[in-house]
Amino acid sequence: MKGARAAAVALAAGLLHTASFAPTGAWYLQPIALALLFATIEQATPRFAALVGALFGFGWLASGLWWLHISMHQFGGIPWLLAALAVALLAAFLSGFYALALGLTARWIAPGRWRLLAFAPAWLLAELARATWLSGFPWIAAGYAHTVGPLAGWAPWVGVYGISALAALAAAGLVWLKRGAVAWAAPALLIPLAGLLLPQDFTTSTGRLALSLVQPSIPQDQKFDPARFAANLELLARLIESARGQVVITPESVVPLPLAELDRATLVRLARPERPALLGAFLGNADEGFVNSVVALGSDYHYGKRHLLPFGEFIPPGFGWFVHAMNIPLDDQARGGHQRPWAVAGQRLRPLICYEDLFGEDFVQSAVGPDAATAFVNVSNLAWFGTVMIQDQHLQFSQMRALEFQRPVARSTNTGATALVDHHGHITARLPALQRGVLEVEVDGRSGSTPYARWLAALGLWPLWLLSLLALAGVRRAAS
Template identity: 85%
Template sequence: MRPVKASTAAAVALAAGLLQTASFAPTDAWWAQLAALALLFGLVDRATPRVAALCGALFGWSWMASGLWWLHISMHQFGGIPWLVAALAVALLATVLSGYFALALGLAARWFAPGRWRLLALAPAWLLAELARATWFSGFPWIASGYAHTVGPLAGWAPWVGIYGITGLAALVAAGLVLLKERAWALAAPALLLPLAGLLLPQDFTASSGRVAVSLVQPSIPQDQKFDPARFATNLDALARLIESAKGQVVITPESVVPLPLDELDSATLARLSRPERPALLGAFLGNADDGWVNSVVALGSNYHYGKRHLLPFGEMIPPGFAWFVHAMGIPMEDQARGDHQHPWDVAGQRLRPLICYEDLFGEDFVQSAVGPDAATVFVNVSNLAWFGTAMIQDQHLQFSQMRALEFQRPFVRSTNTGATAVVDHLGRITARLPALERGVLEASVDGRTGSTPYARWLSALGLWPLWALGLLTLMGLKRAAS
């Protein structure tokens, strides 16, 4: 078999990376993710180690750059960074993230000769690359491969193996497609049966804990007005009106909907926001200048609050050496403190577990809230995505909540500033959603759930280590078999 030319491999890898991005929400084209990875693996199977690493780098760069382009909006439109510098920053981030895939595929090509053993080795290598991206340097697993499978036959694996297990299974299916082309029927068949198995696996692990009526507030405040002191009074008045119109048993507002420390809110406004007959979670900042400000949600009328734990680099925490870049964007409260109080909020006969913004990407961080007698019955995500516009970002983030709902079989309710304010049931289905940029309140009845999935149980006990071990041991076993 003739090695693939570097120029041809580069062009196909770039195109396949774009196809990978197209597989995520809002298209939900799960099959495109398998096709994209099969294209990449087909290239790597015939490539030298150097070309294999190049393919991984270009595929990853194309995927990350096209899937994260909206970061440019926050830096240029709201941060005041020149558009070219902002574009270069996105390109640099894509380059760094693509390094995981370049390293994984390059090493797999070095350790395995072209043929069936290399193709099989690409699946655990891909899994390890995605695990590294999700956990190293605080982790940034945005649009990880498995998220394309919140729908489709592989979704049935979610309550058993979670997002990264699905990522590995999808890579194995992609390798199976290439093996099928190579007529290695005996090796291809088990891999290609994995989607069928996903359709047949038991799925009933939780039971209803009753229903709760929630009011999800979407104030739709433009980002350039959100932290403008001249707009505070107007924006807070509009927020109070939305809360006063709410009909649910519990009212939930977005992240930092009060864009200043809660102690600085005047008593009259606080009285309007606090309705004794209707508990509310209010997004605000707690803390002080000395100990640090904490991005929080506060249960008005009670002593419950939750502070964000997993902070966003460059937006909420400053990585060493990058203070100049963050300060240049003028992000309010850009160096925050980590919060506390991770237990659920007991209210209206349910236990609500808040998550702030992209914390819902890290199921391993809050899995303890999905097991045991005091486990949450409903997960709540509050976000402000107005920094990034509306194209792609909102649908991508909503898809992450869908995956968490599938993994833990818990409903997710989402209150956001500009979208996607939505309700996701315990089977990952979107049952209600407000249009983007529409000011209003989404009224919904949500079925809380008790019980734990197999994934929640083993993840709470062992973390992601079983998947790390599976990836490494599989590579070692394949290397021995190929020798």
Template identity: 60%
Template sequence: MRWRAGLALALGVLHTAAFAPVEAWWLQIVALAGLVWVVGRDPALPARRAALLGGLFGLGWFAAGLWWLFISMHRYGGLPAPLAAGAVGLLALFLALYPAAALAAWARWRSGRPALDVALFAACWGLAELARAAFFTGFPWIASGYAHTTGPLAAWAPWIGVYGILALAAAASGALALAWRGPGARPGAGWRPLAVVAVLLVLGPWLLPQGFSSPTGRLTVSLVQPNIAQDLKFDAARMDANLDALARAVEGARGQLVVTPESVVPLPLPAVPPDYWARLGQAVAAPGRAALVGVFLGDDRTGYVNSMVGLSAGRTVPDDSFYRYGKRHLLPFGEFIPPGFHWFVKAMAIPLDDQARGSTTAPMHLGAQRLRPLICYEDLFGEDFADSAVGPDSATVYVNASNLAWFGPDMVQDQHLQFSRMRALEFERPVVRSTNTGATAVVDHRGRVTARLPAEVAATLEAEVEGRQGATPYARWLAAVGLAPLWALGLAVVVAMAWRRRTAAAGPAGGGR
């Protein structure tokens, strides 16, 4: 059992390399296939031991993929290094419960028939990832489907989205592993499901229709990257200099649309001097120009909302008529405090740490374009804003404003950019990203990065983006019923296999009465 445990942990670490910045989509399938092989080679392996192996795989995956959280808690939150490292480890252990549950269920209800076991594994893995995205407000960071922003499975994005893709990838992994299931397997039995999955992988992109959106014209954008260190962002002694640098960046921008990172003005709106807003507004006061600026709306009584406000011709000073968008899906611990954890968050002294949710979902109009803001973590939850990709007032461009300075430049920036690329593939919409320290970039409707600034430099990315309209099949059914079809399909497979296993186990006893 020890060698299996060590191999499962190593495979989990290897699984992380499938995501950005390495981006080896095939490695995700190979690593997961290794886990299935480790568990599946022993038909009598108890569910609790399968759970342990799945948990160790998850521990390696999440510890290797989320280590950068240590930076936010230790360097900027001031927690002692052992406590910060322990917190990352506990989070990885908690998230590892999901793959542990998936492997336990698969080991408990597998039938020994490769085709059925492949379907069961895909269902168990898909349900575990859906649960991780939904339970406790959801934390789907580096969900396994994100490894497939490139490669053959990417063609499935406008049809079934990231969670459908990860189920197909799990099926491919299961089929690959069960083709070499080990001693006792019926010769050739494992190759039939492998052949079916290979067809889905190789021929799928050629058989699936693509191109559900059409152009709405081009828009020039100026994406501001101030590169302000997180420990200086809220420093009162540096506040005036930081705000002046932001104003000069907006004044020097050439694009029709100027976008700043989230909370780039780290103050509640009433605390911002009116003449400063007038300065920003005058920079984009010409007809056909606008800016989306990050600031906090709200007050002590109703709560503060991480927001983007729109400035344009005729609306150069925020008032009741200006465009505003407030973040709706908040980050646990960073933007809202789960019950029982106030002591932990207060120890890190995070400014404005317990925020209110926004309510606006309408896009901002600029000429022929309809701009839908997404603030940082929100773009992991396509199901929350799928309605913005359908209908006559659907978004033509998604605008992501982020601040990843909390976490350093390594890995996290590329991971978040990869999530934006998946949203572009799912909805066939371009995504423009303005971030504090990176990754500031433009992603076209095919998920390709067409322009990007280097990390940790103060600059403005001047680029052009083509807006798109038209709904993909995924956007249509996701907006109508959410992720319910994937939940229902996965549960149906698991229940059917559990019933089959129970019936088979009861058969001999019933026949002997």
């Protein structure tokens, strides 16, 4: 397959790849999309393989990250064409990881069945690079499509990136099956399917905790408007007063100013002695930097966000002009410190602020050992990006973390994806998008560690890097 037809297939396959993620739940589309990509480049020259990989990645990531346009255009004031160009440039840059991995694989390994086999570890290398280099941006990494389906059973063993590799192996198997190479296809398909048979229970219950998850649904254009502060804080106080749980969780930056600037009367009203609350606010000062934080009212516990979002929370070198043009409040923040869970009401809750929950390797230490968290709590403000696709994608990431670490994940958000995910990755309760209210849930805390949590805590992602490189070297030797 050459030329324009191959380009069209690659772009279409990239779009199909996006369709495999939430909200569709169509996990089976993910290996099918990869199979289309692999079949297109099985016999290709290295340069053509890289080009097709780039087109696939662009179709996938541009269609999966389009909602970034909303934050830049609607709230940042960037003209719509320039905002669209910025999204396209980001998608093109991220696609480069896949173009490089597939192009180099095609250069090192001759066309044929061995090359197809090599595409699985090459795909894993590209996923790992995108997840870690330049602070990492692994949004809708391939493995996230498999929070349901047979590959989900691998999550507590190999995590999201291991699943990405197994899905790529299954994609190669589909190509071999179409070619009639059953002896090659069978193990490539059966190994991923083995997730259905793997042991899954590694944690035990530590009891139940009633949580009240607040969703104030404050429009983003009103959230940081000083004229609306008093009304928004009054709304927050009423929602907290209506809560019935043992602990109240509020969204990220629900108090959109440094906590030191909050008047004492409002703080006293929010801090109810009989009901602890985790309040989203900012700590710090202008000299040392402001930290996106959650503060446990009535105690000395607080947690500051550690993994910051480029362009929204820290300014990469040379891009100050672009970030300042969008007038983002508190656009260059300081990082938080400790990773300790919050001990409250007989449980240990580990806060995660917004897209921190994409980086399980950053907080895995909170999922192992005697003082491990019994539940994760994600607080987010997704109002920057609308309600279509973004909220379901982020909720799917929480499902993967629940599967990997077998911990429930409770989510409190501003405008949507407020939900409870149990330790098996099932969404057991959820508030509709843009509905103001409090979601009352009971969280089943868990103790114990999954195999993935144990080896990730000890070695990080290095075993996956090493295995993929060794697999590539082994395939190249066998093919030569």
